[in-house]
Amino acid sequence: xxxxxxxxxxxxxxxxxxxxxxxxxxxxxxxxxxxxxxxxxxxxxxxxxxxxxxxxxxxxxxxxxxxxxxxxxxxxxxxxxxxxxxxxxxxxxxxxxxxxxxxxxxxxxxxxxxxxxxxxxxxxxxxxxxxxxxxxxxxxxxxxx
Numbered sequence: 001x002x003x004x005x006x007x008x009x010x011x012x013x014x015x016x017x018x019x020x021x022x023x024x025x026x027x028x029x030x031x032x033x034x035x036x037x038x039x040x041x042x043x044x045x046x047x048x049x050x051x052x053x054x055x056x057x058x059x060x061x062x063x064x065x066x067x068x069x070x071x072x073x074x075x076x077x078x079x080x081x082x083x084x085x086x087x088x089x090x091x092x093x094x095x096x097x098x099x100x101x102x103x104x105x106x107x108x109x110x111x112x113x114x115x116x117x118x119x120x121x122x123x124x125x126x127x128x129x130x131x132x133x134x135x136x137x138x139x140x141x142x143x144x145x
Contacts, residue, residue: 005062009055013139016055020104020132023048027125030117037117045124049108052131056101063094088140096138103131 023044030041063069068089071080080086107127111120 002062002065002067005058005065009058009062012051012055012058016051017132017135019044019048019051020128020135024125024128024132027121027128031121031125034118035121037120041121045108045111045128048128049104052101052104056098059094059097063090088138093138093140096134100131100134103127103134107131 026041026044029035030037066089068086071086071090075083075086080090104127107124110127111123114120114123
C-alpha cells in the first residue's frame with residue numbers, strides 16, 4: 001500500500017508543479033501587462049489550490065504509512081536529525097511543503113479580497129512564486145525521477 005501511495009504522490013507532484021508554474025507565470029505576465037482578471041484566471045488559481053491540497057492529503061497519508069516514519073521510534077529524533085536522508089523525508093520535505101501550501105492558500109484567499117485586476121494578479125504572483133520556490137527547494141530530486 002505504501003508503494004502505491006508513493007507512486008500516486010510522485011505523479012501527482014508533476015501535476016502540482018505544472019499547474020503552479022502555469023498559475024505563477026500567468027499572474028506575473030498579466031500583472032506586468034495590466035490585463036483584466038477573468039474567469040480563466042480564477043479557474044487557474046482555484047485549480048492550483050485544489051491540486052495542491054489533494055497532494056497535501058496524499059502526502060500526509062504517505063508520511064504515516066511510510067517505512068521512514070518508524071525511524072522516529074526506532075532511532076529517536078537525534079539520529080533522524082543527524083541523517084540527512086531521514087531528515088529530508090521526515091522533517092524538511094513535509095514542513096516546507098506544508099508551508100508552501102499555506103502560502104498558496106493565503107495567496108488565493110488574499111487575491112479574492114482585492115478589487116483591481118493588477119492587485120489580484122500581484123497577490124497570486126507573490127504567494128504562488130514563494131510557494132513554488134520553496135517546493136522546488138525540498139523536492140527529493142534524486143528519488144523523484
